[in-house]
Amino acid sequence: MLNSVSGLMDEPAPISPWLSGFLSTLLQWPGIEFKANDAAPVAAVRTPGELLALLEKRIAVQRALYGERSKTxxxxLPTGDNVPLVDRPLRVAIVQTLLPKMEDFDIKDPTHWTPAMLSQHRRHLAEVCRLAHAKLRAWASARPRQEGESEAPAVDVILFPELAVHPEHVFFLRRLSDKLQANIFAGLTFMHSDKCGGPINQGLWLIRTDAPDHGRSIQYVWQGKLHPMKLERQMGIKGYRPHVTLVELPIGTTSPTRLAAAICYDATDLDLVADLRDRSDVFLVAALNQDVQTFDNMVAALHFHMYQPVVLANSGEFGGSTAQVPLPKHDRLVAHIHGSNQVAVSVFELDPAPFKSTKPARVPKQLKAAPAGYKGRLF
Structure with a gap:
C-alpha cells in the first residue's frame, strides 16, 4: 500500500507521482483513499490493450525527456498535482557555507571524518541555516505583502555548495525547508556506494509538496556527479550520475517552472547542458571550485547558450557565487558574492518565463536574442 519512493526503493531515487499513482490505482485496497494525478485514467482500464496504450503514452513522454546526447x-517531479499556477517571479536563495574546506578532506579516505571535525561542521551548518532564516526574514520585511500572503518568509528554492552537508546533518536542511517553505538542493560530502564499489560525490534534492488535504511531505532525491575532478580522481572518487531530476514548481504564466541541477564539473559537460536547454527553465550548479574566474565565464556562457537563468553556489572558501539571466548589459547579473573566506546568503527574484519561447515577451526589459537553433521548451 506504500507506492512512494520510500516504499519502493532502498535509496533516494526519482519515483514520479505518475508511477506511484499508477501502482496505487491498480493495487487500491478497499477503504484506502489517495490523491489522483495524471495516472488516474488507469482506473477506467478494462482490457490489456487499454493498459498497454496507457503505458505506451507514458513511455512516449519519458522518451521525449531522455537526454540523447548525454545518454541520461x-x-x-512536480511539487504539486493539480495546483493552479502562480504568475510571479521565482524566489531563490544562495547559501555560501565556509565548511568544509579543501584541507578538511582526507585524501586517503575521503569519507572519513573525526568526531571533532564532524561536530564543528554540524555547528557551522546550524549557524548558517539560522543566518539564512534571518536573512530571508529581513528580505521579506522589505517587500510589499500580497493579499492573503503569509507573514512568514518564503522562498522557492535554496542552493547550497558542493560537499557542503554531511549526510548525518540533513535534518538541518529539513528544518530550514519547513521554516521557509522551500525546496533545497545541496551537495553532500563523499559517501561510499556499493553500486560503484567506492566513494562517490552526490547532491541531494529536498522536494517539498504541500497538499491541503494531505499536509506537507518532503521527498529526497539524489543527483550524482559523473565527472570527478583531478583531485577527486586522486582520492578514488567514482563518477556516478544515473539520472537527472527536473523539479517542477507551479510558478509561471502559462506553464510550470522546471529546475535542473548539476554538481560543479558536470556543469561543463556540453552534452548534458545541450540536453537540458530544451527541458529545464533554471539551471542550478553546486560548486566547490577555486578557479572562480573560469566558473564566472562558464555561467556567463551557459545562461545565454541554455537561454535560461543560471545560479551557482560556490564554497565560501573561494567565493564567487553568482546568478545570471539572458538580459543585456547590467541587467544580466542578478547576484554575485565577491571575496574568499566568507559566509554569505544572497536572496533574489528572477523570472524564467520570458525565455521559454522565441515569441516577443511582454516584459519591460529587453531580452537577449535566443541562441541559434533554439525553438522553445518541449512543454
Missing part, C-alpha cells in the same frame, strides 16, 4: 534519463 530525465525525470520530472
Amino acid at each position: 534519463p530525465i525525470y520530472v
Whole structure:
C-alpha cells in the first residue's frame, strides 16, 4: 500500500507521482483513499490493450525527456498535482557555507571524518541555516505583502555548495525547508556506494509538496556527479550520475517552472547542458571550485547558450557565487558574492518565463536574442 519512493526503493531515487499513482490505482485496497494525478485514467482500464496504450503514452513522454546526447534519463517531479499556477517571479536563495574546506578532506579516505571535525561542521551548518532564516526574514520585511500572503518568509528554492552537508546533518536542511517553505538542493560530502564499489560525490534534492488535504511531505532525491575532478580522481572518487531530476514548481504564466541541477564539473559537460536547454527553465550548479574566474565565464556562457537563468553556489572558501539571466548589459547579473573566506546568503527574484519561447515577451526589459537553433521548451 506504500507506492512512494520510500516504499519502493532502498535509496533516494526519482519515483514520479505518475508511477506511484499508477501502482496505487491498480493495487487500491478497499477503504484506502489517495490523491489522483495524471495516472488516474488507469482506473477506467478494462482490457490489456487499454493498459498497454496507457503505458505506451507514458513511455512516449519519458522518451521525449531522455537526454540523447548525454545518454541520461530525465525525470520530472512536480511539487504539486493539480495546483493552479502562480504568475510571479521565482524566489531563490544562495547559501555560501565556509565548511568544509579543501584541507578538511582526507585524501586517503575521503569519507572519513573525526568526531571533532564532524561536530564543528554540524555547528557551522546550524549557524548558517539560522543566518539564512534571518536573512530571508529581513528580505521579506522589505517587500510589499500580497493579499492573503503569509507573514512568514518564503522562498522557492535554496542552493547550497558542493560537499557542503554531511549526510548525518540533513535534518538541518529539513528544518530550514519547513521554516521557509522551500525546496533545497545541496551537495553532500563523499559517501561510499556499493553500486560503484567506492566513494562517490552526490547532491541531494529536498522536494517539498504541500497538499491541503494531505499536509506537507518532503521527498529526497539524489543527483550524482559523473565527472570527478583531478583531485577527486586522486582520492578514488567514482563518477556516478544515473539520472537527472527536473523539479517542477507551479510558478509561471502559462506553464510550470522546471529546475535542473548539476554538481560543479558536470556543469561543463556540453552534452548534458545541450540536453537540458530544451527541458529545464533554471539551471542550478553546486560548486566547490577555486578557479572562480573560469566558473564566472562558464555561467556567463551557459545562461545565454541554455537561454535560461543560471545560479551557482560556490564554497565560501573561494567565493564567487553568482546568478545570471539572458538580459543585456547590467541587467544580466542578478547576484554575485565577491571575496574568499566568507559566509554569505544572497536572496533574489528572477523570472524564467520570458525565455521559454522565441515569441516577443511582454516584459519591460529587453531580452537577449535566443541562441541559434533554439525553438522553445518541449512543454
